[in-house]
Amino acid sequence: MSSRENANVLWFDELHREDVNLVGGKSSSLGEMTSAMDVPVPYGFATTARAYRYFMEQTGLNDQVNELLESIQDYENSEELHSVCEQIRNLIVNATMPADLAKDIEQAYADLAKKVDQDAPFVAIRSSATAEDLPNASFAGQQETYLNIKGGADVVNRVQLCYSSLFTDRATYYRHKQHFPHEKVALSAAVQMMVFSKASGIMFSVNVADGDDSKIVIDAIYGLGEYVVLGKVTPDHFVIDKETMKIVEKNIIKQPIQLVRVADGGTVEEKVPEELQGQPVLSDSQVIELAGYAKAIEEHYGCYMDMEFALDANTDRLWIVQARPETVWSQRKAADHADEEDVDVVKEADAEVAVRGLPASPGLASGVVHVIDNPKDIDQFKQGEVLVTVMTSPDWVPAMKKATAIITNDGGMTCHAAIVSREMQIPCIVGTKSKNLAATDALKTGDVVTIDAKNGVVYHGKVASMLKKAASAQQEGNQMVAAETFAPTATRVMMNLGDPELVEKYSSLPADGIGLMREEFLWTTYIHEHPLYLIEQGHPEKVVNMLAEGIAKVTRTMAPRPVVLRLSDFKSSEYRKLKGGDKYEPHEPADLLGWRGASRYYDPKYVDAFKLELAAIKKVRNEFGLKNLNVMIPFVRTVDEAQKVTEIMQNEGLVRSADFKVYMMAEIPSNIILADQFNQFIDGYSIGSNDLAMLILGCDRNNDTVARLFDERNLAVKRAIHHLIEAAHKDGKTVSICGQAPSEFPEFTNFLIQSGIDYVSVNPDMVKETKRNVAHFEQRIMLDKATGRGIQDPTDYDW
Numbered sequence: 084m085s086s087r088e089n090a091n092v093l094w095f096d097e098l099h100r101e102d103v104n105l106v107g108g109k110s111s112s113l114g115e116m117t118s119a120m121d122v123p124v125p126y127g128f129a130t131t132a133r134a135y136r137y138f139m140e141q142t143g144l145n146d147q148v149n150e151l152l153e154s155i156q157d158y159e160n161s162e163e164l165h166s167v168c169e170q171i172r173n174l175i176v177n178a179t180m181p182a183d184l185a186k187d188i189e190q191a192y193a194d195l196a197k198k199v200d201q202d203a204p205f206v207a208i209r210s211s212a213t214a215e216d217l218p219n220a221s222f223a224g225q226q227e228t229y230l231n232i233k234g235g236a237d238v239v240n241r242v243q244l245c246y247s248s249l250f251t252d253r254a255t256y257y258r259h260k261q262h263f264p265h266e267k268v269a270l271s272a273a274v275q276m277m278v279f280s281k282a283s284g285i286m287f288s289v290n291v292a293d294g295d296d297s298k299i300v301i302d303a304i305y306g307l308g309e310y311v312v313l314g315k316v317t318p319d320h321f322v323i324d325k326e327t328m329k330i331v332e333k334n335i336i337k338q339p340i341q342l343v344r345v346a347d348g349g350t351v352e353e354k355v356p357e358e359l360q361g362q363p364v365l366s367d368s369q370v371i372e373l374a375g376y377a378k379a380i381e382e383h384y385g386c387y388m389d390m391e392f393a394l395d396a397n398t399d400r401l402w403i404v405q406a407r408p409e410t411v412w413s414q415r416k417a418a419d420h421a422d423e424e425d426v427d428v429v430k431e432a433d434a435e436v437a438v439r440g441l442p443a444s445p446g447l448a449s450g451v452v453h454v455i456d457n458p459k460d461i462d463q464f465k466q467g468e469v470l471v472t473v474m475t476s477p478d479w480v481p482a483m484k485k486a487t488a489i490i491t492n493d494g495g496m497t498c499h500a501a502i503v504s505r506e507m508q509i510p511c512i513v514g515t516k517s518k519n520l521a522a523t524d525a526l527k528t529g530d531v532v533t534i535d536a537k538n539g540v541v542y543h544g545k546v547a548s549m550l551k552k553a554a555s556a557q558q559e560g561n562q563m564v565a566a567e568t569f570a571p572t573a574t575r576v577m578m579n580l581g582d583p584e585l586v587e588k589y590s591s592l593p594a595d596g597i598g599l600m601r602e603e604f605l606w607t608t609y610i611h612e613h614p615l616y617l618i619e620q621g622h623p624e625k626v627v628n629m630l631a632e633g634i635a636k637v638t639r640t641m642a643p644r645p646v647v648l649r650l651s652d653f654k655s656s657e658y659r660k661l662k663g664g665d666k667y668e669p670h671e672p673a674d675l676l677g678w679r680g681a682s683r684y685y686d687p688k689y690v691d692a693f694k695l696e697l698a699a700i701k702k703v704r705n706e707f708g709l710k711n712l713n714v715m716i717p718f719v720r721t722v723d724e725a726q727k728v729t730e731i732m733q734n735e736g737l738v739r740s741a742d743f744k745v746y747m748m749a750e751i752p753s754n755i756i757l758a759d760q761f762n763q764f765i766d767g768y769s770i771g772s773n774d775l776a777m778l779i780l781g782c783d784r785n786n787d788t789v790a791r792l793f794d795e796r797n798l799a800v801k802r803a804i805h806h807l808i809e810a811a812h813k814d815g816k817t818v819s820i821c822g823q824a825p826s827e828f829p830e831f832t833n834f835l836i837q838s839g840i841d842y843v844s845v846n847p848d849m850v851k852e853t854k855r856n857v858a859h860f861e862q863r864i865m866l867d868k869a870t871g872r873g874i875q876d877p878t879d880y881d882w
Contacts, residue, residue, distance in 0.1 A: 091134040091187040095127055095275070100384070105131055106271040107211030112406050113273055120383055122376055123402050126199065127206065127275030128191045130242055132213050134184055135269045138246060142178040148250070149266070158259045161252070161457070168252045175247040180239055188242055189235035192274065205233050205277035205348070207404070210245040212254075213269045227251075230307060231277055231344040242272040253460055260528075278404065279344060281396035282364045283308035284318055286373055287409055288325075288381035288388045291466035294412045296387065298331070299323040299374045303364040305355050306341030308391055308404075312462065315611060316340060317584050319364045323374040330370055336584070337361040339609060339632045354628065369394065372401055380406050387412055412467060434542040434549070437532060438525040439518040440490065442539035443501035444848075446510030448488040449545045452530040454523055455482070458660070469532060471522050474513075474785075475500040477607045477653070478660045480582065483507065488534040490541060492521040495790045502823070505846045506581050510536035517787040569593045569851070570858040574835075575842035577647075578850050579821055583608060583633045586640045589847045593854055596644035597637065598769065598844025599715070599821035602651045602696070605633040606661065614692035616663025623695055630699035631707070638709040645711050647746060647769070650696055652717040654679050675783075680718025680748075685727040697735040704743070713744040715769055722757055725764040739766060749818075750774035755803045758810035768811055769844070772822025776800045795824040796831055798878065805838045805880035817841040825853060833860045837876065 087093060087105065098106060098114020106114070110129035116122045139145050151167050158164055196204055208229045227248035229241045248254070249270045258265055284303035289296045302311060302318035310316045316339075322332035337360045343353050365373070373392055380403070381388045387409040393402050453468040455461060461482035464470060470486040472479070474493040483489060483500075486509055491500045494513035504511030512534060515522040522541070526532065533546040542549075577598030580586060583605060609629040610617075617625050638646045654674040658664050667688075671677035678686075684693040703709050714737075719725050729745060732738075739745050747754070747761060750771030754761060758768075776795040777784050784793040794800075808818045821844040824831045835843060836857065845853045867874075 088133065090131055091137070091184055092128050092130055092191040094191075095124065095129070098129065104213055105133070106273075107132065107213045107269075108407060109209055109211035109405060110271045110273040111211075113275065115383075116380070116403060116406060120379065122380060123400065125207075125276040125278055125402050125404060127195060127273060129211065129274070130188060130272045132269035132271055134187075135246055135271065138178075138181060138184060138243075141181040141184075144174055144178060145266075147174055152255075152265055158256055159456075164256060165252050168250050168255050171250040172247040175250070176243060178243075180243055185239045188239050188274075192235045192238045195274070195276070199276060203233050205231050205279075205344075206238065206274050207277045208232055208238065208241045208245060209273045209275070209405075210248055211271040211273050212249065213267075213271070228309070230309075230350055231348050233348050237348075238274060242274075245272045246270055253457075253463075257460075257463075275404070277344070278393040278402050279396045280307050280393040281305065282394040283404075284311055284364070284392060286377050286390050286392060287466075288377045288390075289409060289412045290322065291409070291412060294467070296412070297325050299325055299377045301365070301370055301373055301377075304341065305338055305359065305364055306343045306353075307350060308393060309350075310340070310342050317608070321365070321370045323370065325374075325378055328371055328374060328378075330367060333363075335361065335363050337632070337636065338364070339629060365394070369401060376401075376403055384408065410465065434533070434544070434546045437530075437541045437543045438490070438515045438520050438522050439541070440512040440515035440522070440539050441495060441501075441517065442536055443494075443498075443513040444489075444504040444509060444511035445537040446488070446508070447533070447535055447537070447550060448510045449531070449533040449550055450487040452526045452528055452532055454526060454528045456523070469534065471526050473521075473523060474498065475503070476660075477603050477657055480604065480607050483509065484582075488512075488536065490515065490522045490526070490534065492516045492523055493785060493787065495784050495793065498785055502846070503581060505826070505848055506579065506585070508848055510534050512536050512539050512541060514787060514790070517790065569854045570862075572854070572857045572861055574840060574857050574861065576850060576854045576857055577819065577821075577842050577844035579844050579846050580637065583636050585847075586637045589850075590640045592847060592850045594644070594847075594850050595842065596711075597641055597646040598819055598842060600634075600637055600646055600648045602630070602649055603653055603657070605630055606651070606653070609633050610661075612662040613658060613664040613667055614695055615667045615689070616661070618691055618695075619663075623691075626692070626695040627698045627702060630696060631702040634699060634703045634712065635707050635709060638703060638712045639707070642709060642711050645713060647713050647715050647744075648700070649715045649717055649748065650680075650684070650693075652680050681716055681724045681728050682718070682720065684716075685724070685731060690731065693731065694735055697732060697737055701736055710742050713746065715746040715748060716765075717748040717771075718750065718774075719747055719761070720751055720753060722760045722764075725761055729764045746817075746819075749807055750778070752779055752803065755807050755810075758807050759814070762811065762814040762816050765816065767817035767819070767841070768807060770804060770807065770818065770820040770822060772800070772804075772820055772824045775803065775822070779803060795822065796828060801834060801878075802880050802882050804835070806882060808838050808840060812839065819844055825849075829856050832856050834876075836860045836864065838880065 095114045095117035098111055100111050100115035102111040106129040113124055116124045148171050151171055155167050210227050227245055232241050282303055282305055286301040288299055290298040290300050301321040304311045304316045304318045311318050317336045319336055320334040321330055324331050338355050340352055341355050342350050345351050389407050389409040391405040393404050450469040452471050453464055454471045458478045464482040466485045467487050470482055470489045472491055474491050476499055489500055489504050489511040491513045492515055494500055498513055500513050531545055533542040575595040577596050578594035579599040580597050581601045581604040614626050655668045655671050655678050656674050659668040683689040703712050716728055744766040746767045746769055747765045748771045749768040772795045779799050782789050782792045784790055811818045818840055819842045825843045826845045826849040
């Protein structure tokens with residue numbers, strides 16, 4: 084055995100990329116760039132796979148770990164998997180590191196201090212598994228990283244923690260699903276000089292949005308890079324042309340928070356200074372410098388690369404801290420080459436259907452499948468993959484943003500996946516189980532598929548001719564540039580908005596304002612923590628500031644057009660997924676009808692959290708001066724609830740006035756029946772036709788067995804809406820609709836206009852079409868009235 088193969092520690096300049104078996108993918112890549120390239124890499128060393136195996140042997144853990152793994156009866160049982168993995172991690176953490184191994188690691192740290200001429204330098208310790216960062220595997224990121232570590236003993240401790248992270252629930256489950264033997268994987272720890280990052284981010288040597296390999300893409304955030312990986316901060320986005328090395332696209336985002344190092348070790352979340360928010364994280368010259376490194380690394384490795392960088396706060400020097408093969412477009416490139424060889428690519432006439440479902444968001448796409456069963460695993464999802472899962476919820480949004488298409492087992496046209504994908508304009512097919520085959524059974528991670536979301540069909544392989552036709556049609560459409568005009572209408576057409584980061588993209592649409600801004604997206608985009616948990620931790624201001632930032636972003640962009648913010652309407656299961664939520668949330672068997680909406684706001688257990696929402700609204704209106712912000716109260720069951728909630732709002736300084744309107748969701752039959760009594764506490768209603776239809780018909784729209792009965796056009800629903808408009812108008816209240824029906828059924832929009840609705844609010848992709856439909860229907864009404872010849876609707880909508 085060579086000295087290298089027998090070593091416990093190897094320095095970066097002793098390593099090359101073929102040393103994956105010695106030190107794992109991450110460490111071998113750092114070594115390759117250090118020893119064979121002129122790229123700035125923070126210096127360091129790697130503990131070896133041999134060291135890990137020696138640790139497991141000397142501590143006698145191998146047999147115990149294998150016995151525990153063999154005891155797992157069902158890897159799909161998350162509680163059983165968690166229990167076993169926790170026992171394994173505890174065994175590893177509590178074991179005593181062999182003295183000679185600990186000495187080697189401590190000596191390497193001491194030698195590093197001498198090499199860089201620093202006493203006890205701060206280091207970053209990154210796990211590097213021998214199965215990760217391989218072109219055909221996606222094991223990367225499943226083990227731990229520790230930042231800002233100081234001292235030999237602490238380095239040894241963190242290396243041991245890295246060893247234990249080989250058996251996180253996620254990593255263990257993933258190896259099982261990929262049929263990768265647990266005993267075949269070993270772990271190295273890359274110990275490298277800490278970059279005191281004032282900025283950091285990721286970059287790709289291919290445009291991961293569309294596979295254009297003539298471009299380099301850079302995403303940058305303030306502080307340490309973990310927040311861009313976790314999706315906690317939306318980064319600045321730069322696109323650079325490889326040939327000219329010029330920036331061809333730049334999107335600067337106002338970033339409210341950052342993760343920073345603490346002077347004596349560890350990290351903490353802080354607010355980005357006000358003067359930096361909205362300013363570019365990187366200068367143009369720094370962007371070009373990074374692009375040069377990306378281009379050189381790609382040329383050296385001979386494949387598309389996924390890299391991470393950091394900008395040192397002390398020296399303003401850029402460092403490359405990771406580089407690994409990019410997998411998604413590399414696989415697609417292989418598929419493209421297969422086009423020429425007729426491998427994996429099928430002719431349209433020969434296309435084989437993999438699965439069918441409901442066409443939730445139209446579009447045509449092709450990509451590599453990534454099946455995810457648990458939202459805890461969404462950080463493994465990569466840009467441009469096809470997301471396949473059972474069903475999405477608000478905490479899936481970071482992965483949904485990256486998807487080229489979305490396919491779900493469950494759900495109907497009004498489910499979360501359908502609504503969000505339409506807003507993001509991502510092709511989406513839902514409810515495949517309703518067509519007798521679950522997508523998660525029909526497809527597996529790594530499959531190449533073509534998604535025809537207009538017709539609800541997924542094909543095996545890449546149907547190249549179908550994709551080319553769609554691309555050609557889109558190109559022709561893009562070439563037909565002409566000024567669009569829209570006739571003025573008495574019925575206003577508003578827009579629904581979830582993700583606040585999309586407001587600039589959609590602000591140019593001819594919408595009269597935002598009729599529904601979903602506050603839940605602010606929690607999943609900015610805050611991520613339960614409000615009661617933040618109160619208990621002594622940081623209630625985080626809720627106020629983060630909500631205010633997100634709300635202001637939208638209201639400022641849309642001003643002077645009105646914005647209606649729907650107050651928080653998470654269900655208990657969704658609140659529980661926020662950090663700290665387990666302590667405060669009940670386990671409800673039917674949380675759709677549980678502790679949500681208004682019933683939370685006045686509850687003594689939650690009222691303090693509700694007051695933080697109100698403080699954020701006051702901040703936007705009073706401090707920021709954005710008076711175009713109005714609010715809407717969701718899921719108000721009784722008149723007494725309406726009174727209690729509006730009284731709390733008044734006590735907190737939010738009083739209804741000519742420039743501040745308080746609306747109420749009309750989504751429960753009691754809202755319709757008692758509209759004459761609800762009227763005294765509000766300025767108007769917004770019909771939530773999804774929930775209203777479900778509760779009137781007693782039909783769960785997300786239950787495949789009865790979903791066929793769900794129809795917002797049912798006469799019972801129409802009569803309820805017709806009655807609400809009459810009852811509201813008698814007292815001078817307005818009525819709108821923000822449900823899905825106007826987007827899906829133009830004839831339903833005609834019914835609403837005939838009934839006298841004041842405005843309709845639709846998804847962004849339907850704003851233009853709805854504007855035209857509304858103008859057409861209003862003109863038809865006037866023409867029919869003038870001539871007396873119009874077709875009469877014989878339906879009796881009175882009750």
